[in-house]
Structures are given as C-alpha cells and as structure tokens.
Amino acid sequence: MLVFCLFCFCVSVTGVLSKHIDHRNLFTQRVCCKRQSHFVYIGQDISGSPVSVDVGMCRSHCGGASRPPHEAGQQEYSKHSSMLEFLRSKKMRTRGPSAPDSAEVLNHLPSCGVNQVCEPTGIRVDRVLLLEGPREVEVIEECHCEVRLSQCIRVPALKTFYSETPYEAVIDVGGCSRSKGSPEGFSCVPTKFDSALVETPNKVDLIQTVAACELKESCYRVPYVEYYYETVHHADGVKEERLKEIDLGRCLGGCTTGNRCLLRAPSDPDICHLWDGKQSSSCVPQGYESHSFLNQHGQIRTVLSITSCFCQN
Structure with a gap:
C-alpha cells in the first residue's frame, strides 16, 4: 500500500511539473522548418497542355503525426488511474471545452522560436517555355530558421x-x-x-x-541616374561638350491605403490570412523638378526628375 501511494505521488508530481514546462524549451527538440510542396498553375505549354510547377513553400509550424483512434484511446486512458476516472473525465469533456494537451499546443507553436522566421535557404530559377513565350519561375529548394x-x-x-x-x-x-x-x-x-x-x-x-x-x-523614391551630353559656352568663346548627370528617380513599392488585415496568423503577426476588399492604390510621382541644358545640336533640352512619390487611388 505504501509503495502504491509513493508511485501515485510521483505520477502526480510529474504531471504537475509537466504542466508548468515552458513550451519554448521544446523548440530545440522539434525544429521542423521544412520545405513543402506547393503547386502553382503558370499557363499552357506550346502543345496547349496545362503546366503546374511545384514552387514549394516553407512550413513554419510543427505538424504532429495522426494516431489511429484505438491508439489515441489507449493513450488517453493511460493518463487516468482507473476506468471510473477515465469515464468521469470523458463526461466532463462533453459538457465543456477541454484544455489541449502539450502535444496539441506544441503543434500550433512556431517551429523556429520567438525571434526567428522560417525562410528559404536557396531558390532555383527555372525557365519554362509556355505558349505565350518563356517564363522564369522561382522554386524554393530548402528552408531554414533565420533570425528576425x-x-x-x-x-x-x-x-x-x-x-x-x-x-x-x-x-x-x-x-x-x-x-x-x-x-x-x-x-x-x-x-x-x-x-x-x-x-x-x-x-x-x-x-x-x-x-x-x-x-x-510603402511608396518610396529611389535614385535612377542617366547621363546626357551638354554643350557649355564659356565667356572666352570656347565651346565645351561634357557629360551631365541627372538623377531622374523612380517610384517603387506598393500602396496598401485602405487595405486592412482582418485576420492575422496567431503565430506570426506579419502573415495576413484575410484582407478587406478595398482597392489598393498605385505608387506614382508626386513632386518633380526640371533640368534644362543645351544638347549637342545647340538646342535647349528639358528633362524632368522625380523628387517624391505618393499613393494615388
């Protein structure tokens, strides 16, 4: 009787301790940032047949292997000391939501840790000949955990x-x-x-x-330099031809004005599963300045350059 009580005490203490284990400590045991297949339809080949390419995707969550129902029942029963306790707990679960076990919680945790993200290690650029012409497709080869x-x-x-x-x-x-x-x-x-x-x-x-x-x-200006031939007339009557450098600028980026994220991933707030239906705007030049000079033929040429960009609906 004493031995049985000591055994029950050890089991109960182990159960209490396991409930207080920080799941983040298990990242080192279950790092599973892996490449998974992700097929994308890219068009038709020159014979008219549809072409789909496995571009891959980096899976950032651990996926637990499914167990057969009878094994799951046996493991569930082994958590309880008697059949009566097992039936009582099963009856309580039907009345209200049960707390998920550690394995289920772990399967929904990010696999790379708090300050890491699952990203491609290398990308392969494949060229596919389609009906409308050749097309480049980027294919993820491998994935790894990268520090954010x-x-x-x-x-x-x-x-x-x-x-x-x-x-x-x-x-x-x-x-x-x-x-x-x-x-x-x-x-x-x-x-x-x-x-x-x-x-x-x-x-x-x-x-x-x-x-x-x-x-x-999100909408920003980047430098874009071009050179022109400029003719300069000096006071002493000497005509000089030289290169004139002008930073014309370019507008890059995308505009998400009005696009709000309605549903974000619980594990990674940067991932949005659902956006609202409002139309996004385009990134276009806002401010500009003019540059005038004499070209090689002695004619005045004016070139406009972008000074700022904004989102236009």
Whole structure:
C-alpha cells in the first residue's frame, strides 16, 4: 500500500511539473522548418497542355503525426488511474471545452522560436517555355530558421540560374531583412541596386541584385541616374561638350491605403490570412523638378526628375 501511494505521488508530481514546462524549451527538440510542396498553375505549354510547377513553400509550424483512434484511446486512458476516472473525465469533456494537451499546443507553436522566421535557404530559377513565350519561375529548394533582425540591412539571398546545365551559376541577388519593430507604414526595402552577368548558350543575362536597403514608407523614391551630353559656352568663346548627370528617380513599392488585415496568423503577426476588399492604390510621382541644358545640336533640352512619390487611388 505504501509503495502504491509513493508511485501515485510521483505520477502526480510529474504531471504537475509537466504542466508548468515552458513550451519554448521544446523548440530545440522539434525544429521542423521544412520545405513543402506547393503547386502553382503558370499557363499552357506550346502543345496547349496545362503546366503546374511545384514552387514549394516553407512550413513554419510543427505538424504532429495522426494516431489511429484505438491508439489515441489507449493513450488517453493511460493518463487516468482507473476506468471510473477515465469515464468521469470523458463526461466532463462533453459538457465543456477541454484544455489541449502539450502535444496539441506544441503543434500550433512556431517551429523556429520567438525571434526567428522560417525562410528559404536557396531558390532555383527555372525557365519554362509556355505558349505565350518563356517564363522564369522561382522554386524554393530548402528552408531554414533565420533570425528576425531588429535593424534594416541587406541580407544574402542565393539564387541558382540554369540549374543542372554547364552554365549553372549561383548568384547572391541579395534581399532586405524582415526587421521587427518597424514603425507603422514603414518597411525595409531595397534602395540601391547592382547587376551581375550570367553566361548562357545564347547570350549574357544581366541579373539585378540588391546593393543596399533602408527603412522607407510603402511608396518610396529611389535614385535612377542617366547621363546626357551638354554643350557649355564659356565667356572666352570656347565651346565645351561634357557629360551631365541627372538623377531622374523612380517610384517603387506598393500602396496598401485602405487595405486592412482582418485576420492575422496567431503565430506570426506579419502573415495576413484575410484582407478587406478595398482597392489598393498605385505608387506614382508626386513632386518633380526640371533640368534644362543645351544638347549637342545647340538646342535647349528639358528633362524632368522625380523628387517624391505618393499613393494615388
């Protein structure tokens, strides 16, 4: 009798302690940021057949394996000391909502931790010949847990071009960090760009890469420089032809004016499952200035440059 009581005491103490275990400690045991299949229809091939590509997706939650009903019942019964207690608990569950067990709670927790996000490790760029012409499709190859940074910086982003061919090349196209704690309406976006050359069987492809990122509003201006020939007449009568640099500017980003998120993911507030139905606006130039100069033919040429951008309905 004494041994049985000691056994019951140990079981009850273990049960109480297990209820107070922080689930975040289990992240190291169940990190399951994995790539899952995600097929997307991209059009018809040259024969008219539909084409779907598995572009993949990064799954950021642990998914528990389903158990057969009889095994689930046996495990549920093993939690109770007697059949009478099992029947009582089952009757109470039918009257009201029951608290989920630790396994069920864990299956709904983010797999990468509080300050991490499940993101692609590498992306492969496939070229598919469709009826309307060739199209590039980005395919996620692998996923991993990446630390969510607090500052806005450029981060590496590897893309593989012409995979499994003699011209295969891995380029760091770069990206911007998904910084947390950003002010409302601001995002970490690319502001400077560069380029990389990739050799192909037919020509040389020019790949745009991200060089720098800044915290900007959703609709923002980026530099875009062009050069012109300018003719200058000096006081001594000498005519000089030189290059004139003008930053014309470009408007980038998207406008979400009026678009409110109605349902966000409980695990990651950055993920929106449902938006309201209002139409989004476009990012267009707002302010501008003019630059006038004499061209090579002695004619006055005026070029407008963007100074600011805004969201237009």
